Amino acid sequence: MNVYWGDIHNHCGITYGFGSLENAIRRAKSQLDFAAFTGHAMWPDMYEKTPETEFVVNFHEKGFQKLKEHWEEVRKTVAEANSPEFVTFQGYEIHSREYGDHHLLSINDELPLVYRTSPAELVRDCGKNVIAIPHHIGYTPGYRGIDWSKYRGDISPVVEVFSKHGCSMSEDADYPYYHNMGPRDTRNLVDEGLRRGNRFGFVASTDHHAGFPGSYGDGLAAVVAEERTRESLWNAILARRTYAVTGDKILCEFKVNDSWMGSEITAKKRHICAKVETEGTLNKIILYKNLRPYYIVNGEIFQEANKEGCYKIRIEMGWGKSDLFRWNGSVQAENGEIIDYRTYFRGISVLAPSASESYDENEINNIETYSCLTDDGEFEWRCDTVGNKSTLHPSTSSVVIKVQGDLSTRLNFQINGKSYSATIEELLAYGYTNHMEYYHSHAFKIYKAIPESRYLFQIDINDCDPENDCDFYHLEVAQNNRQWAFVSPIYVERR
Ligand SMILES: [Zn+2]
Incomplete structure (x- = not known):
């Protein structure tokens, strides 16, 4: 089994988002294994048009119409982008005050665009291989958050628990909602859904609105599957062999009695096993049993x-001013080897159209997101960043390399003409920062090295005390840089 990374809910200019579909596909391919390119399609119980709602109603109606007119070519472009290196899914989105917003996901390239009043009717009438994933579930009931009394596990095996909107896990979860759709509501969060006995898995996706699927820090879906094909990924999603991450690609293996995350099993004795590989220093790993911390x-x-x-x-770059800035970097190892890397690129952040902001509708996020580990073992990357939105809202991008060697292994960094060289021993003690200019400048930071003794973790315990007819176990991982993983529950029946 392998972990594959994707974004199955994000928007671009095919409806009321920004940026071309072709560019969104390029951005997705540059750092993901799979993606969907969601079109906003309908809002059956939309508000009446009044002077107050006019802006909102108009941009929705215009966006829905745009998707309708171009549906054939959208579907075709997405189908043609599917390959062994990068898997695409079809899909579109229904807004609903009654059921909460959902996005359809499908491996059927003939997915029809039909108009219905509920996600269940859409799934029923769209043919085979379609699911509906509830998202930003935590909004106020009746204001496009989920209604758990209407949730159906048969059409929604997984639920989106994190996106640009924030985190929907629980009242106290990091990343509360601060979009203009309002705060998250206790009645509509993941823990309440589980408390009511619903069984589902967790995913995250960006809900990006400017054509940058996989943009760092906005949420990704991790899928544990045998191979990177539509069928394999699809079957894993249906089996809930999934988890959600906020951005960093934290590796999680989670099993009870050898059954993967998302499983339903019957057992009195539970052997619980978890392996975690973080991308930053660990804050904590919590194993929950029936929503209470257990280990x-x-x-x-x-x-x-x-x-x-x-x-x-980790090498992080950005800062500076609001204009795009091009980064050109490389790292090469002496007496050691760069064996793997991850990129965490993000472009210009847009969550929804706004009456007060305007963008270059087509070219937005047509930016550089290049990375390569050459045959000579040199890691190279190029990316574009913009200045931070505020001191608490970073727009930086980063890359993380994994180096095999020892304390004497030397790394030679070249970043936009600036050189830095240090051994692993030195990097365990000190990071490094540098600026492109003297003042208010773009800058980069090389973080202290994290040894594997501080990024590999294991849990191996037994639980022989059934509490309820069905107990459920789930896992949460928090890094000190506020990057999280939320791993789908395993449901264990007593008999
Ligand atoms: Zn959306």
């Missing part, structure tokens, strides 16, 4: 750095 790994517990083996180093 905790505390990131503060000191682990000696390994003197040889693997190390992760």
Whole structure:
């Protein structure tokens, strides 16, 4: 089994988002294994048009019409982008005050665009291989949040628990809702859905509105599957072999009695196994049983750095002004090897059209997102960043490399003409920062190295105390950089 990364809910200019579909596909391919390109399609119980609602009603109606007129070519472009390296899904979105917003997801390239009043009717009438995923579920009931009394596991095996809107896990979860659609409501969160006995898995996606699927920090879906094909990924989603991450590609393996996350099993004795590989320093791992913390790994517990083996180093770049800035970087290792890397690129952030902001509708996020590990073992990347939205809303991009070697392994960095060289031993003690100009400048940071003794974790415990007819276990991982993973529950019946 492998972990594949995707974004199955995001928007571009095919409806009322921005940026071309072709560009969205290029951005997705540059850092993901799979993606859907969701068109806003309908809002059966939309508000009446009044002077107050006019802007909102108009941009929705215009967007829905645009998708309708171009549906054939949208579907065709998405179908043609599907390949062994990058899997695409079809889909579109229904807004609903009554049921909450859902996006359809399908592996059927003939997915019809039909208009109905509920997600269940859409799934019923769209043919085979279609599901409806509830998203931003935490909004006020009747204001496009979920209604758990109407939730149906048969059409919605997974629920989106994190996106640009914020985190929907629980009242106290990091990343509360701060979009203009309002705060999250206790009645409509993931923990309440589970408390009511519903069974579902977790995914995240960006809900980006400017054609940058996979934009860092806005949410990704992790799918545990045998291979990167539509059928394999689809079957894994139906089996809820999924988890949600906020951005960093945290690797999680979670099993009870050898059954994967998302499973339903029967057992009195439960052997619970989890393996986690973080991308940053660990804050905590919490194993929950029936929503109560059952076992905790505390990131503060000191682990000696390994003197040889693997190390992760993050390079973050951005800052500066609001205009696009091009980064050109490379790293090369002496007495060691760069064996893997991840990119965390993000472009210009847009969550919804706004009466007070305007964008270059077509060219937005037509930016650089290049990365490559060459045959000589050199890691190269190029990306474009814009200045941070505020001091608390970063727009930086980063890359993380995994280096195999020992304390004497030397890394030579070249970033926009600036050189830096340090051994792993030095990088375990100090990071490094540099600026492109003297003042208010674009800048980059090389983080302290994280040794594998501080990014690999394991839980291996037994639980022989059934509490309810069905107990459920789920896992949450928090890094100190506020990147999280939310791993789908395993449902264990007593008999
Ligand atoms: Zn959406």
